[in-house]
Amino acid sequence: MIRLAFICLLCVASLASAAEREPFDDRYCTTCHGADGRGNEGVQAPRLAGMEPWYLKRQLENYRDGIRGTHPDDIEGVAMQPMAAMLTDESIQDIIEWVGGWNYVPAEHTISGDIDAGRTLYQPCATCHGADAEGNEALGAPALAGQNDWYMVTQIRNFLAGYRGVHPQDVYGAQMRVMTTGLNGENDINNVVAYINSLSD
Amino acid sequence: MPVSRREFLNLLAAAGGAGAVVKAGAALGIMPADAAASTLDLAAGNGRSAVILGGGISGLATAYELGKAGWDCTVLEASHRCGGRIFTVRHGTLIDELGNRQYCEFDDEPHMYFNAGAARIPNTHRTLLSYCKELGVELEIFINENKTCWVQDDALLGGKPVRNIEYTTHMRGFVAELMAKAMHESDMDEPFTEAEAETLLGMIRSFGDLSEDNVYRGSFNAGFASGGFLNEGVQKDIIAFRDLLKTPFAMTLLRTNEGETGPILLQARGGMDRITEGFLRQVGDRVSYRAMVASIQVRDDGVEVAYDQDGARRQIRADYCFNCIPTHLVTGLDHNFPAHYVRALKFVLRGEAYKAAFQAKERFWEKQDIYGGISWMNNRSQQIWYPVAGIHQQKGVILAAYDYGGGMYHTRMTQQERVEAHLADGEKVHRDYRNLVEKPVTVGWHRMNHMLGCSARWRRSFREGWTGETEDHYRTLQAPVNGRHYLIGDQVSMRSAWMESALLSAHWAMNDLDRRLRNAPA
Numbered sequence: 001m002i003r004l005a006f007i008c009l010l011c012v013a014s015l016a017s018a019a020e021r022e023p024f025d026d027r028y029c030t031t032c033h034g035a036d037g038r039g040n041e042g043v044q045a046p047r048l049a050g051m052e053p054w055y056l057k058r059q060l061e062n063y064r065d066g067i068r069g070t071h072p073d074d075i076e077g078v079a080m081q082p083m084a085a086m087l088t089d090e091s092i093q094d095i096i097e098w099v100g101g102w103n104y105v106p107a108e109h110t111i112s113g114d115i116d117a118g119r120t121l122y123q124p125c126a127t128c129h130g131a132d133a134e135g136n137e138a139l140g141a142p143a144l145a146g147q148n149d150w151y152m153v154t155q156i157r158n159f160l161a162g163y164r165g166v167h168p169q170d171v172y173g174a175q176m177r178v179m180t181t182g183l184n185g186e187n188d189i190n191n192v193v194a195y196i197n198s199l200s201d
Numbered sequence: 202m203p204v205s206r207r208e209f210l211n212l213l214a215a216a217g218g219a220g221a222v223v224k225a226g227a228a229l230g231i232m233p234a235d236a237a238a239s240t241l242d243l244a245a246g247n248g249r250s251a252v253i254l255g256g257g258i259s260g261l262a263t264a265y266e267l268g269k270a271g272w273d274c275t276v277l278e279a280s281h282r283c284g285g286r287i288f289t290v291r292h293g294t295l296i297d298e299l300g301n302r303q304y305c306e307f308d309d310e311p312h313m314y315f316n317a318g319a320a321r322i323p324n325t326h327r328t329l330l331s332y333c334k335e336l337g338v339e340l341e342i343f344i345n346e347n348k349t350c351w352v353q354d355d356a357l358l359g360g361k362p363v364r365n366i367e368y369t370t371h372m373r374g375f376v377a378e379l380m381a382k383a384m385h386e387s388d389m390d391e392p393f394t395e396a397e398a399e400t401l402l403g404m405i406r407s408f409g410d411l412s413e414d415n416v417y418r419g420s421f422n423a424g425f426a427s428g429g430f431l432n433e434g435v436q437k438d439i440i441a442f443r444d445l446l447k448t449p450f451a452m453t454l455l456r457t458n459e460g461e462t463g464p465i466l467l468q469a470r471g472g473m474d475r476i477t478e479g480f481l482r483q484v485g486d487r488v489s490y491r492a493m494v495a496s497i498q499v500r501d502d503g504v505e506v507a508y509d510q511d512g513a514r515r516q517i518r519a520d521y522c523f524n525c526i527p528t529h530l531v532t533g534l535d536h537n538f539p540a541h542y543v544r545a546l547k548f549v550l551r552g553e554a555y556k557a558a559f560q561a562k563e564r565f566w567e568k569q570d571i572y573g574g575i576s577w578m579n580n581r582s583q584q585i586w587y588p589v590a591g592i593h594q595q596k597g598v599i600l601a602a603y604d605y606g607g608g609m610y611h612t613r614m615t616q617q618e619r620v621e622a623h624l625a626d627g628e629k630v631h632r633d634y635r636n637l638v639e640k641p642v643t644v645g646w647h648r649m650n651h652m653l654g655c656s657a658r659w660r661r662s663f664r665e666g667w668t669g670e671t672e673d674h675y676r677t678l679q680a681p682v683n684g685r686h687y688l689i690g691d692q693v694s695m696r697s698a699w700m701e702s703a704l705l706s707a708h709w710a711m712n713d714l715d716r717r718l719r720n721a722p723a
Contacts, residue, residue, distance in 0.1 A: 021293060021295065021304055022281055022294075022295040023281075024295060024297055024302060028299060030493065030509075031279075031299070031493075031651055032653065033533070034532075034533025034534065035495035035496060035533060035535050036495065036535070038533065038535070040529070040533025041547060042528065042532035042546070042547060043530070043533070043551070043653050043654075045533070075609075078613050079300070079648060082299070082300025082301060082615070083299055083300045086300070
């Protein structure tokens with residue numbers, strides 16, 4: 001019902017401007033993010049189902065306002081940014097409710113690494129993201145357990161390379177940039193993500 | 202004693218009549234056999250059902266062929282239109298690119314269209330051509346290579362555009378001169394008889410239009426500077442060999458008329474989507490639009506598919522499933538495919554091709570003797586295509602950019618940035634281009650809704666080609682899952698991007714299933 005309301009809202013908006021034209025399909029999220037927002041490695045779009053509403057809201061707003069997804073080397077971010085740019089506050093709220101109706105399916109593990117080494121590396125992360133990577137709304141840190149591991153690898157790389165978290169208004173991103181400097185090279189990244197994977201086994 | 206080929210033919214003619222001679226001649230490569238399109242001879246469907254995922258040409262051809270054999274077919278198409286990357290943009294067309302939705306504003310005229318995807322049919326693509334004939338799709342000649350078109354490179358003659366024919370005539374002349382010299386200086390005659398060497402030298406002279414002394418002094422092949430009809434023709438100045446070598450087009454211009462995009466090419470009159478319409482005249486009532494697949498479960502006795510339509514999750518069950526959804530979208534569905542199949546799905550990369558077009562307020566290229574063909578630019582827009590449709594009409598639609606390899610350069614830009622880039626590139630070839638064109642459309646295939654990619658990329662690099670690993674994955678995806686689910690489309694071919702490949706892939710799948718059904722115990 002919520003989803004229906006969301007679709008109708010945008011369809012009406014488009015029909016009003018050009019009645020004779022082909023109305024567009026507004027179920028864009030699942031085109032990239034997979035059926036029921038399960039995430040799709042094929043287009044490197046992360047799992048949305050189960051994502052905290054407050055985190056989803058913050059990221060959609062960041063994308064819309066050009067705080068995230070504007071660095072040309074953030075390949076997937078620059079694909080997401082123009083999608084968010086056309087969203088109103090109202091449609092962001094509708095999307096959050098739509099996503100909230102999807103079944104959470106823990107992501108398939110695709111990364112292997114040294115879990116013991118990853119446990120040590122994860123200790124600073126646990127301060128915000130929680131010992132079980134369950135996330136902490138008060139600290140603005142999303143859950144990591146159950147997220148697509150390839151997505152976490154890409155995002156850590158993006159923070160390290162300065163593709164994400166450099167906009168002056170991206171307060172949480174700036175924190176992540178500082179925290180990721182503790183990871184040295186691809187092995188560390190894989191190990192910490194492998195450990196996060198082990199938390200959702 | 203070995204029998205010569207001709208003696209062998211005479212022997213056969215005596216034994217089996219002229220028919221045998223023709224067939225054997227074809228086998229020996231002397232006389233050509235008629236071209237044969239791939240055809241199907243499917244057993245009667247006997248009430249069997251198929252669900253076809255995706256209304257691209259492979260899906261529609263499957264619905265058409267199985268339908269003819271009496272199967273009960275349903276096509277689920279995620280978007281508002283069929284055809285996939287057969288996409289003709291004309292007045293009012295919705296370009297549903299993620300983050301960059303456009304409605305085409307071209308004038309509403311039959312010749313004012315742009316083939317944003319499939320645009321050329323090679324004369325050897327027999328299966329597609331045979332469908333065009335069967336479905337009543339009118340064809341016309343497409344002009345790919347037109348040597349009157351321009352070549353432009355900032356490094357060549359200070360960026361001044363040069364006619365393709367000038368460039369290639371001079372290049373051939375200088376190369377022929379080198380060849381003729383090499384022939385005399387080395388002992389090139391050695392492997393040839395005197396007559397052969399004479400012929401070879403004659404070919405080289407003719408190839409480069411050399412003077413009697415084997416020197417290139419320019420050629421009327423490059424066109425006249427003036428005169429030619431009522432007054433004697435005046436030869437154009439030669440462009441120095443060293444200047445010709447300043448552009449990488451030196452490596453490509455002499456072969457753009459060869460291979461798959463060599464003549465003769467054809468196109469559907471009025472737009473390539475006439476082919477889609479041809480299929481839809483036959484199977485349109487089997488297509489369900491805006492039906493987005495969410496789940497594919499392959500069972501022992503059939504396939505269950507869940508899809509979203511009109512805000513509701515729906516289910517359909519069929520005996521068999523033919524699936525032309527792009528591999529990189531299949532990976533995001535709920536499915537029960539085996540692990541090695543999923544690995545193969547993930548191996549295939551998304552194509553990145555990008556195209557753009559303008560409406561031209563006047564056909565300014567015709568004032569430069571250009572009718573169809575391609576101008577080549579050594580910049581990111583790369584090509585300008587001039588239309589065959591609407592010759593001598595007031596307006597026309599030109600392709601303003603075609604990046605067939607690394608289209609992400611433009612895809613990542615905003616619409617305004619893309620358009621400005623094509624104007625800046627195009628005005629290096631056509632003075633006043635900026636004022637002569639309007640109503641831009643751009644298509645970044647990497648972001649087109651429900652496709653998210655141009656043709657499948659199997660090869661990791663052009664240098665590498667198809668490795669054993671690549672071919673293993675390809676055979677995995679070509680084979681049915683549990684005998685019930687076939688992946689089809691040009692993505693399941695060794696030559697993606699062509700409609701012919703998509704059709705042959707569908708035929709392969711249907712033939713494979715037909716063979717298994719015929720061999721199955723009753």
